[in-house]
Amino acid sequence: MSKEGNTLKVGSNEMELVDFRIFKKVGDNIYEGIYGVNVAKVKEIIKMPKLTELPGVPDFIEGIFDLRGVVIPVIDLAKWMGVEVPEEKDKNKRVIIAEFNNIYVSFVVHEAKRIRRINWNDIEPASFSSGDGAFDKSKITGVTKIENDDVLLILDLESVVAELGLYHQDVDDNVEVEKFAGTALALDDSPIARKYVRNALEKMGFTVIEANDGVEGLNKLEELYKTYGEAISKNVKIIVSDVEMPQMDGFHFAANVKDDPRFSKIPVVFNSSISDHFSESRGEQAGGEAYLVKFEANKFYEEISRIVKAHVND
Numbered sequence: 001m002s003k004e005g006n007t008l009k010v011g012s013n014e015m016e017l018v019d020f021r022i023f024k025k026v027g028d029n030i031y032e033g034i035y036g037v038n039v040a041k042v043k044e045i046i047k048m049p050k051l052t053e054l055p056g057v058p059d060f061i062e063g064i065f066d067l068r069g070v071v072i073p074v075i076d077l078a079k080w081m082g083v084e085v086p087e088e089k090d091k092n093k094r095v096i097i098a099e100f101n102n103i104y105v106s107f108v109v110h111e112a113k114r115i116r117r118i119n120w121n122d123i124e125p126a127s128f129s130s131g132d133g134a135f136d137k138s139k140i141t142g143v144t145k146i147e148n149d150d151v152l153l154i155l156d157l158e159s160v161v162a163e164l165g166l167y168h169q170d171v172d173d174n175v176e177v178e179k180f181a182g183t184a185l186a187l188d189d190s191p192i193a194r195k196y197v198r199n200a201l202e203k204m205g206f207t208v209i210e211a212n213d214g215v216e217g218l219n220k221l222e223e224l225y226k227t228y229g230e231a232i233s234k235n236v237k238i239i240v241s242d243v244e245m246p247q248m249d250g251f252h253f254a255a256n257v258k259d260d261p262r263f264s265k266i267p268v269v270f271n272s273s274i275s276d277h278f279s280e281s282r283g284e285q286a287g288g289e290a291y292l293v294k295f296e297a298n299k300f301y302e303e304i305s306r307i308v309k310a311h312v313n314d
Contacts, residue, residue, distance in 0.1 A: 013120045013252040015244065018042050019152065020096065021111040022078050023089035030086050034152045035077075035109075036116065038244055040274045041098045041157070045112045048093050049074075058163065062108060072097060075160055076108045081139060085110070100273040101161055102293050116152075118144055123154065123246040125189060125212055141189045142246040154244075158190040158273060158294070178305045179205040182235055183224065186210050187217040187250065188242040188271070196295050197240055197271060204304065206237065214248025217241065218256060221263055233265040237308050241288075243272040243279065251286040258287035267307045271300070 017036035024031050051063030051074055060079035064071050074095060078085045089110050097106045126140040142154040184206035188194040198208045209224070211217040217239075221232075228235045239257065243250040254268045267289040272279065275293045283291040290303050 013249055014117055015120060015249065016040075017116045017118060017152070017154070018045070018096065019113040019116050019146075020094075020109040021113060022081070022083060023086055023110050024078070024083040025086040026084075030089070033083070034146070034150055036118075036152050036154050037096065037098065037107075037157065038274065039115060040276055040279055041100045043097045043099050043104070046095050046097065048095055048108070061164075065106075067097065067104075070104055072104045072106050073164070074106050074108060077155070078108070078110075080160065080163075098157070100157065100275060101295070102275045103161075105157075105160065105164075107160075116146070120214075120245065120247055120249045120252070125246045126153070141244070156190050156192070158193045161273070161294075162192045177203055177301050178309075180237060180305075180308055181205060182237040183207045183209060184237060185217065185220055185224075185239045187212070187214065187240070187245065187253065189213055189245045190242070193242065193271075193273075193294060197300075200297060200300055201238075201240065201304070204301065213245035214241075214250060214253030214256070216247075217253050218248075221257070225262055230262075232262060233311075236266050237311060238304060239266055239268045240271050240304070241268060243270055243274055243283075251282050254283075254286040254288055265311075267311050269304065269307060271295070 016039040018039055020035055022033040022035060024033060049065040051065050053063045054061060060076050062074040062076050064073050093108050093110055094112045095106045095108055096112065097104065123142040123144045126143055139156050139159050140153050141156045144152050146152050184201045186194060186197045186201060186208055188197060189212050194210060198210060201208045209220050211220050224236055225232050241250040241253055250270055257263045257266065257268060268287060270283045270288045270291045271294055272291070273294045280291045289307050292300060292303055
């Protein structure tokens with residue numbers, strides 16, 4: 001999908017979602033699940049291609065196909081979520097091709113409806129679990145109401161990447177991990193992604209404070225200011241923030257940080273699964289010192305070390 005003409009601004013705290021549907025069967029009833037994925041991650045939507053099956057992979061991986069010379073795995077989201085699909089809804093499937101974490105992955109859905117522009121203020125963190133596997137909160141990062149009081153769920157695609165083993169969590173043997181003292185603030189609405197960041201920062205010697213979104217991140221900074229006062233920038237050495245988060249996204253959070261003279265000297269690094277130049281540009285406009293794509297340990301350690309040392313010597 002072309003990003004040309006995209007008018008989202010850094011301070012808008014908005015995102016655009018591709019609204020898609022997954023149907024599930026419970027007894028004799030059929031329910032329509034309404035889901036969303038960030039437009040920035042979507043390359044195109046196609047009919048179900050001819051697949052090559054792969055042996056020895058999880059059953060939610062349907063196979064692979066070649067798209068203009070790029071081999072792309074196909075994930076059946078219904079199977080990944082543990083949803084039983086009614087036969088009549090399993091015939092006209094679509095495949096959403098996404099690029100995130102610098103890789104191509106595609107997802108099988110039952111319908112792709114429309115693009116929605118939604119303010120992050122209207123998205124709430126997931127705080128429920130239905131018990132049937134379809135709405136497990138560990139697989140959902142946010143929920144928002146749409147027309148007719150229906151609820152749209154934003155899936156945690158970080159969980160898919162983690163289950164596929166596509167994160168590079170371990171640093172190469174020839175890369176030295178430098179040690180630092182002080183506090184780091186880590187923001188991410190995905191528990192899996194936040195765990196990777198926390199582990200990496202702790203390995204570097206930081207005491208890590210965590211937040212689920214930008215609103216909580218600002219609250220954590222207020223608490224840290226009560227502890228450190230005017231010396232906060234000497235004690236909080238780095239902020240690592242996701243971009244897509246309920247209530248307040250990473251760009252809006254960073255803009256608030258940089259506009260506050262108490263916090264403006266603390267370096268902010270974006271750590272996002274969105275790997276496009278438009279998002280990198282928005283990160284720069286928001287005042288970020290770097291934009292990293294999840295999760296390559298070597299690059300993460302290298303950039304965090306460089307930025308923290310520059311901050312200390314500033």
